[in-house]
Amino acid sequence: MAESTAYPLTWELDSLYPHPDHADFENCLEQMKVSLESLIERVEELPAVTDSESNAAVWGEFLTDYQATTADLSGLFAFLECHCAEDAHNKHFQVLMARLASIRPLRENIETQLQLTLRDVPDETLQQFAQSNACLQEIQFFLEDSKRNAKLRLPKDQEILASELAVDGLHAWGRLYDRLSGDLKIQIMEKGELVERSPGQVQFDSPQRSLRENNFYAANKAWATIADSCADALNHLAGTRLTTYKHLSVTDHLDAPLTYNRMQRSTLDTMWSVIAGRKGKLVRFLEKKAELLGLSKLSWYDVNAPLPLAGGESADLPYDRACELVVNSFEKFSPDLSQFSERALRDRWIEVENRPGKRQGGFCTGFPIQKQSRIFMTYTDSSDSMSTLAHELGHAYHSYVLKDAPFVLGDYPMNLAETASTFAEAVLGEQRLNAAKSKAEELQILDGMLGDSVAFLMNIHARFLFEDRVHQERLNGELTPERFSELMLDSQKEAYVNVLDDAGWNPLFWVSKLHFYISELPFYNFPYTFGYLLSLGVYALADSFSDQTEFAEKYRELLLATGCQVTEDAVLNTFGYQLGEPDFWNKSIDIIDRRVDRFLELSE
Numbered sequence: 001m002a003e004s005t006a007y008p009l010t011w012e013l014d015s016l017y018p019h020p021d022h023a024d025f026e027n028c029l030e031q032m033k034v035s036l037e038s039l040i041e042r043v044e045e046l047p048a049v050t051d052s053e054s055n056a057a058v059w060g061e062f063l064t065d066y067q068a069t070t071a072d073l074s075g076l077f078a079f080l081e082c083h084c085a086e087d088a089h090n091k092h093f094q095v096l097m098a099r100l101a102s103i104r105p106l107r108e109n110i111e112t113q114l115q116l117t118l119r120d121v122p123d124e125t126l127q128q129f130a131q132s133n134a135c136l137q138e139i140q141f142f143l144e145d146s147k148r149n150a151k152l153r154l155p156k157d158q159e160i161l162a163s164e165l166a167v168d169g170l171h172a173w174g175r176l177y178d179r180l181s182g183d184l185k186i187q188i189m190e191k192g193e194l195v196e197r198s199p200g201q202v203q204f205d206s207p208q209r210s211l212r213e214n215n216f217y218a219a220n221k222a223w224a225t226i227a228d229s230c231a232d233a234l235n236h237l238a239g240t241r242l243t244t245y246k247h248l249s250v251t252d253h254l255d256a257p258l259t260y261n262r263m264q265r266s267t268l269d270t271m272w273s274v275i276a277g278r279k280g281k282l283v284r285f286l287e288k289k290a291e292l293l294g295l296s297k298l299s300w301y302d303v304n305a306p307l308p309l310a311g312g313e314s315a316d317l318p319y320d321r322a323c324e325l326v327v328n329s330f331e332k333f334s335p336d337l338s339q340f341s342e343r344a345l346r347d348r349w350i351e352v353e354n355r356p357g358k359r360q361g362g363f364c365t366g367f368p369i370q371k372q373s374r375i376f377m378t379y380t381d382s383s384d385s386m387s388t389l390a391h392e393l394g395h396a397y398h399s400y401v402l403k404d405a406p407f408v409l410g411d412y413p414m415n416l417a418e419t420a421s422t423f424a425e426a427v428l429g430e431q432r433l434n435a436a437k438s439k440a441e442e443l444q445i446l447d448g449m450l451g452d453s454v455a456f457l458m459n460i461h462a463r464f465l466f467e468d469r470v471h472q473e474r475l476n477g478e479l480t481p482e483r484f485s486e487l488m489l490d491s492q493k494e495a496y497v498n499v500l501d502d503a504g505w506n507p508l509f510w511v512s513k514l515h516f517y518i519s520e521l522p523f524y525n526f527p528y529t530f531g532y533l534l535s536l537g538v539y540a541l542a543d544s545f546s547d548q549t550e551f552a553e554k555y556r557e558l559l560l561a562t563g564c565q566v567t568e569d570a571v572l573n574t575f576g577y578q579l580g581e582p583d584f585w586n587k588s589i590d591i592i593d594r595r596v597d598r599f600l601e602l603s604e
Helices: 023-043 053-086 091-119 123-131 134-138 140-152 156-168 170-183 209-224 227-248 255-260 265-277 280-292 319-333 335-346 383-401 414-434 439-474 481-495 526-544 548-561 567-575 582-603
Strands: 186-190 193-197 363-367 372-376
Touching (some): 053 091, 053 123, 053 134, 053 363, 053 372, 091 170, 134 140, 156 170, 156 227, 186 209, 227 255, 227 439, 265 439, 265 582, 280 582, 319 335, 319 383, 319 414, 319 548, 335 383, 383 414, 383 439, 383 548, 414 548, 414 567, 439 481, 439 526, 439 582, 526 548, 526 567, 526 582, 548 567
16 A cells, blocks of 8 residues: 555554553553552442432442543553554563453442442432432433343352453453464465465455455465364353353343343344345345356355456555545535544544554544544555445544543443444445446445445344354353354355355354454444444435434434433434334335345446
C-alpha cells in the first residue's frame, strides 16, 4: 500500500496513558489495584436497600466512585490491547496484559457483590430506592440490569474464587490463542519468492483465483500447526462455562449470552427461523456469481472474490480515496456522523498500516475518560477494507453519542453495538449504489453488499451452529481436533445450504476465527447477524420520515437507548418494531432479496 498523503495510516496512543515501557504505566496499574481494593472494602459495607434516603446517598457516592474507577480500568485495558495488537510479538506487552488481567477479578468481585445484594430486592423496593437519590435515579437501569444479571452469579465466595481462577484458567486460554495466532507465520509465494506473512496480511479477495487458492491452502497449512493447542483452548473455554452453568442450575448454554445481550430467546429463535427459511435468493446470488467467475460452483475462497472488471481497470482502492468516500457517504445521511469520522481520521484515532507484526482482524475500542476511541485494522486497498473502516467508525460514533452518559449506561450489549457498525456500512453501501455511474459499477457494489449478506446470514450462521453444537457435545467430554473440523464442516454445509463445491469448504475455520476464543463473551456471533438485519430494517425506514435530519436524530435516540434499555424495548420505543415477531426480520430480508433481483438483472 502506497504511503498516504492526506490521512494518517497510524494511530496516536501516547496522549492516552504513559507508554507501557515507561515506569509511569506500572504506577497506573498499581494505583488501579489500590483503587479497586478500596472499592471492595466499601462495597462490603454498603447499607441495605430500603426506603432510607441516607442509605441511598451512601450508594450514590459509592457508585459515582465505582464508575470513575472502572472507566479508567476500561481505558487501561483498551490502551494495552492497542499496543498488543500493533506489536503482536512484544512479549513485554503480553506480560503487562497478563498482569492487568490479574486485576480483573477485583472489579468482578465488586460487580458480584453489587449484583448479589440486589438479587433478592423486590422490584418495587429497588425502584423507590433509586428514585430517592439523584445519582441512583440517573442510573436506575444499571441497578435493574445488575439485578437481572445476578442469576448468572454463584454464591459470593464461590464467585470470587471462580473469578480469580479465571485469570489462569478461562481468560488464560483466550490469551494463549492471541499469542499463538499473533506469532503465526504464513508462507506464501510473491513474485516467485517464498515470503512469510502474518495472517492479517494474507489476501483472500484477489481477482486471481490461483492466488486466492494458494493463499487459502497456505494459510490453512499454517493454522493446522496450532490446531491441537487451539482444540485444547476451545475445549477448556466451553468446558469452564458449562461447569459454571451447572452450578448455577442454568440448563441452556444460551441463557448467558442472551442475558449479556439483554435479549429474549424468542427474539433469537425468530430471527434464525426467518433466516433459515429465506436463503433461496442468496443461493441464487452465489450460483450466479460462480457463473460470472467461470466456475460451476464456488469454493470457500471464491465467495469474496471480486467480479471480473470490464476493460482491465484496476480494482485497487487507495486509503485516501476510501476515507473520502466514507466521509462523503456519511455526510448525506448525517453531518454529525461525517464530521465525527473526519475528526477520527485526521486526529490519528485509526491504525490501518499494512505491515508485518500486527494482530489479525480489526476492532474499535473506547477510552471513556478521554471520550475518544481507537480503531485497529489492516487496510488492503480494497472495497472490503473500506467497508471495515466504515464498520469500525460506526462503533466509534456509537461511543461518541454516549460519551456524556454515565459510564455504566455506556456499556451497551454487543448485539446493539453491531447495529451501529453495520448501519454505518449500510449508509456507505447505499450511497455508493446511488452514485454508481454505470451498470458495471452498480453490479460491483451490489456484489460487495450481497457478500456482506452472505457473511451475516450464512457464515455467521455457521459459526453459531458450530458453537451451539460444540457446547452440546462438550457436555459429554472433550472433543478432538478432528471432531471440531467435522462439526465445522456440517455447520457450513447447513448454513450455506450446500451451495459450495464439495471440496471447497473450510473445516479448519474453527482454528482461524478468533471470535471463538474471546474468553469474556460466549457466542461472539449471533449479535453480528442481529445488528446487520436491525440496521437494514432501520435504514429502510428513512423514507418514512419527513426529512433526513429527523431520521438521523431518531437514529441517535436508538443509540442512546442501547445503554439504558433492554434490546426489545430500545427498538420498540424508538422505531416501533416488535422483535419477537417475524414481520420485522422478513422486512429486512426483503431488502436483501431486492438486491439479489437487481444483481441477477444486471448480470444477464
